Amino acid sequence: MRQTGPIRFRILGSLECWDGDERVHVGGPVNERVLVTLLLEPQRVLPVHRLIEAVWDQDAPATAAHQVRKAVAELRQRIPDGRNLIATDGPGYRASVTLEQLDLLQFTDALQRARDHVAAGRTTEATALLRKALTLWRGPVLSGSGGAVLDAASASLEERRTTAVEQLFELRLEAGESAALIAEIREAIRDNPLREPLRGHLMLALYRSGRQAEALEEYGTIRAVLDEELGIQPGSSLRELHQAILRNDPALNGPAPKAPVAPAVSGGRSTLPYDLRDFTGREEELHKLLGFIEDADGSGPLIVAIDGMGGSGKTSLAVRAAHRLAERYPDAQLHLDLRGYTPDEEPLTPAAAAEALLRMLGVPGERIPDDPQGRIALWRATMIKHRMILLLDNVVDESQVRPLLASPTSTIVLVTSRALLVDLDAAHSISLGTMAPQDSVALIVSIIGDRRAEAEPEAVAELADLSGHLPLALRIAAARLRKRPRWSVRYLVDRLRDDTHRLAELSAGERSVEVTLRLSYEGLDAGYRQSFRLLGQYPGAELDVYTAAALLDCGVREAEDVLEYLLDMHLVQQHEPGRYAFHDLVRSFAHMLSRTRHSGGTGEFSEEAAGAVRRLMEYSLTASDVACDLLFPGRVRMARPTPSFRPELTPLRTPEAARDWFEREQDSLLAAIALAFRRNLDREVALLAANVVFHLDLRGRLDEFLALCHTAVAAARRLGEADLLRLSLSNLAVACWKRGRFEDGIAAAVEAHELAVELGDRRGQAKDTGVLGLLLATTGRFDEALSRLEQSIALKRELGAERAEAESLSNISAVHMERGDFQEAVRTATRSVQLARKIGALEKELVGLGDLAQAQLAMGDAEAAARTLATARERTPGVVAPAERALLLILSAEAEGRLGHRQKVLHWVEEALATKGLEDAPVREATVWNTAGRFFHRCGDHQRALELHRQAHASAARLGHRVEEAYALDGLAQALAALGHTAEAAERADAAHAAFRAMGIPGGIHRGD
Known part of the structure; x- marks a missing residue:
């Protein structure tokens, strides 16, 4: 009617x-x-x-x-x-x-x-x-x-309307509103850019909202606009307000805000979940979200899409924002779970969602159309008449949301999804990652209490780490502690350290990290689920598309598409372009899938997972071969097994590119070797370790060098292949020398040499004889060392192994120098430099230059040594290990000091002594300390010299490094004598001479001459 x-x-x-x-x-x-x-x-x-x-x-x-x-x-x-x-x-x-x-x-x-x-x-x-x-x-x-x-x-x-708008803003400012007005005033200014009262209201609202800089910037804007449009300056009222803001005039402060009044029962409808009392962190994201709303313009719905991995706190953030905004949208605040990732339930259709929303608004059932399009049309017609907040939670994709949006409307639409909703037009986007460490700790503390957290601060921080800084995991872990008051935080941390059971531990009642991740995983189609499982085998922190292609057994472009899709689904992360990473808990979930799939829950990894790891090792071996060939020219490879596939490799064309590749991938390569060792891929372990040790040595990561060699030896023994065992033992002997474990090194070198003889491996014999000679020389057994090194050089020369020959020539030059045969020391060191230069082995050339300079100093030719070291210093950064560079610097200081330039080069001494990583290379460390001690002795700082020689003596004696132990005793004697401790000096001098005689070093003090 x-x-x-x-x-x-x-x-x-x-x-x-x-x-x-x-x-x-x-x-x-x-x-x-x-x-x-x-x-x-x-x-x-x-x-x-x-x-x-x-x-x-x-x-x-x-x-x-x-x-x-x-x-x-x-x-x-x-x-x-x-x-x-x-x-x-x-x-x-x-x-x-x-x-x-x-x-x-x-x-x-x-x-x-x-x-x-x-x-x-x-x-x-x-x-x-x-x-x-x-x-x-x-x-x-x-x-x-x-x-x-x-x-x-x-x-x-x-x-008249504009004047009314200005008056309304003025009254609202007088009533204490400020931040809520900013967006509205900006909209009014957009239509009336020359209205000074509106600009004044905006400046005041900004100032009262704690945004003084923006208030002042607004004054600059209107001044520029008026000058450009009308050729005038702002009026007196605006100028006075500007000055008041500059001086923080208390008169500008608004009235105290009124106490909130509970809404009447007959007012707007709200179905929002409760706001978490212990909501922690996400301040930046919340500020960004509210900023989108304050600065909004246009007549369509204002949409903010919040995406992130399961358990990242998307709903909590959206609910907090909705409660903050509720008073500004009084008609209704509606929350609807669209069930995009709900166990055992299908996602809501747009029509079903429209019906649910209409019922929330109190629309009688008889007025809701039966047909889907009719329901959606009625919802859209209803939506445009209300000023409300609509929180669409747990959205599966854009098609689930788009039909529910109408225009024009004053509705704020908050959308949460595990997928990045890139096709939701005009939507602002906020992506949630993990929480900051300090916020993670704060969340745990808010749940378990200050007293309990303060008793175990380190365990609380570790609990946050093991929970992956994921809000859901943090809440579950903290809730378990709250329910078990007798548990210490450390007890739960120890339980979570076991990766195979971590996800099971992060479960409480209906909340479970595993269930949350499984819902995301099961939302993928079969191809992407398999890709997720395969990529999850990667043990490193980050992987690139080439590594991913190997794991997936596909092309690089296809691998990138897969990674980008998983990135949009928040199942992988990206911290820099082209490199991808798994969250720790996501990787644990992928491993769990691989252990249970096709294995009946026995804990064994599936053949699918084993195949991915084999391809990863084959790719890593092939790629590291290319990098090592560029960085270490002249090296000799062992025969490689025929690869099961043809991997695409990262383009590497220069030594610099190869060095950068190793820097990025080194830790991942170590993790891959450890994984392969656990999976019994012993041949791959031994072969890849033989490549990786080169770069570990170059970077001075000697503890890892030594540990990796032990792993390679264990894998080779388990495999039972003598050639791989010989190679691994030979590398172990070198690592033992560098870490000062000489007897262990000698045992490894002897076993490696015996295997080489049994195998008829002349290259192996040449290398192992040379390594044994180096170890013997360090322990002061010069006659034996000289014989071994000469034998090694002859074999290497016969085989044309110029890189290996350069290395042994450098080592034998040191023996000649200690024995007093300085001319031969210079000759062999010079030959070492020439060979290294010929094949482009820069790091070997620089080591040879250091040996040559030591021989020149021993001869008393400081000028020649200074020239040699100047050549070396220009080329050392990034090429030799930190300890080798420290040695070159300290030798440079000694050479220049002998030429009277002591003050000029003092900074070289301090830089050498402060070298990070020097403590991990005790052989070089003792030499650096002794050389620095002699430098300070010549400078007259006998107390500093005494301290350095004492350090060198303690280290060398502990290691059995008899050469440096003797030089340390000699240095102590000279420093003590200079300080007037005659008796102790004489005692130390006698001990030094006895040590030199025992090693056959004539005179015994030529380094100090």
Whole structure:
């Protein structure tokens, strides 16, 4: 039934005439302009010529008066009771309408009453009236198409509206609002950029919101706009406000905020979950989300999509934001779980979601259409009439959300999803990662209590790490502790360290990290699920697309597509372009899948997983071969097994590129070797370790060098292949020498040499004889060492192994020097440098230059040594290990010191002594300390010399490094004598001479000459 009541007119915007709930069509443009002109001045008689001017401006036709009268007649006929509404009065016509019938009268009345309330001090009532008046405004009269006369009237009304907007903002500022106003004032300024009162309100709102810099910036903006548009400066009021903000004038502070009032039961509907009392962290993301809303413009729904891996706290963030915004969107705050990742449930269809939302708003069931499109249409029609918050939680994809959005609307739509919703047009996006470590700790503390956390701060930090800084895991772990007051934090940490049971530990009631991850995993199609399992075998921190292609047994481009899809699904992470990583708990989940798939839950890894690891090792071996060939020219490879596939390799064309590749991949290569050892891929372990030790040595990571060699030896013994065992033992002997474990090194070198003889491996014999000679020389057994080294050099020369020969020549030069045969020391060191330079082995060349300089210093030729070392220093960065560079620096200081440049080169000494990693290379460390001690002794700082020689002596004696032990004793004797400790000096000198004689070093003190 049609509603009855007076005819209603709306002219603040497009013209509308309503008879109850039916719209009346008043006719064409002439009719509209005549009617609007009359309604603009209700109850006033307008002569026909005024109406003609309003309709046609200056171009009225000869029949204009007739057309106006015809239009009035048609209006009277079309509009119910039109003859009374448009009355003839003398020479013209009058619109006879009441306040109830015309929006213009209502607008004018509300503004007048608001002014009266302001004058009487009733600002609350005035604010309500201004809001009511402004809601009547829909735009310019006749939407700006009425002609010059009507446009002038419309401009006058627009001025009144803008003044009302300014007054409303002023009253709201007086009432204590600030931050909530900023977005609204900015929108008003966008339409009125030259209005100084609006700029002043914005500056004040920004200042009161703690954004003083932005308030001052706003003043600069209006000053520039006024100067450019009008050539004027801001008025006195704005200038005074600017100065007050600059000096933080207390008078600018707003009134204290009023206590919140609970909403009436009959008010807006809310189905939001409760806001977490212990919500922790995510301040940056929350600020960003609220900022999107403050700065919003346009007429469509404001959408903020929050994505992140399962358990990252998406819903908690959205709920907190919704509660913060609830007062600004009073009609309703609705939360709907779209079940995109809910166990044993299908995702809601858009139509089902629309029905649920309509019921939340109280729409009776009988009014909700049965057909899906009808339900969606009714929801969209309802949505545009409300100012509300809509939280669509657990969304599976864009198609689930898009049909639910309507425009224009004042609704805020918050969307949470485990997928990155890239196709949700006009949506702002926030991606949640893991929590910051300090926030993770704070969350645990908020649950278990300060006293318990303060008792075990280190365990709490470790618990946060083992929980992967994932909010869900943190809450579950902390909840377990809260429910078990007798458990220490350390006890739970120890349980979580077992990767095979970690996910089981992170389960409490209905909440489970494993279930959460499984829902994401099962949402993938079969191909992506397999890719996820294969990629999950990777043991390193980050992988690139080439490594991924090997794991997946596919092309690089295809591997990148897979990784990007998993990135969008938040099952992998990305910290830099082109490199991807698994969250620790996600990797644990992938491993769990591999252990249980096809294995009946026995804990054995599937053949699928084993194949991925084999391909990873084959790829790593092939790629590291290329890198080693570039970095270490002249090295000799063992025969490689035929690969099971042809991997695509990272492009490596220069030694610098190879060095960078090793720097990025070194830790991952070590992790891959450890994984392969656990999976019994022993051949791959031994072969890849033989490559990786090169770079570990270059970077001075000697503990890892030694540990890796032990792993390679264990793998080779388990495999039972003598050639791989010989190679691994030989590398172990070198590692033992570098770490000062000489007897262990000698045993490994002897066993390696015996295997080489049994195998008829002459290259192996050559290498192992040389390593044994080096170890014997370090322990002071020079005669044996010289014989071994000469034998090694002869074999290497016969085999054409120039890199290996350069290495042994460098080692034998040191033996010649210690025995006093300086000419031979210089000759062999020079030959070592020449061979290394010939094959491009820069790191060997630099070591040879150091040996040559030591021989030159022993001969007393400091000038030649200084030139040699200057050549070496220019080329050392990034090429030799830190300890080798420290040795070159300290030798440089000794050479220059002998030439009288001691103060000039003191910084070299300090840099050498402070070298990071020197402590891990005890053979070089003792030499550096002894050389530095001699330098300070010559400089007259005998106390510093004494301390350094004592350090060198303690280290060398512990290691059995007899050469440096003897030189340390000699240095101690000289320092003690200079300090006046004659008896102790004599005792130390005797011990030094005895040590030198035992080793056959003539004179025994040539390093100090």
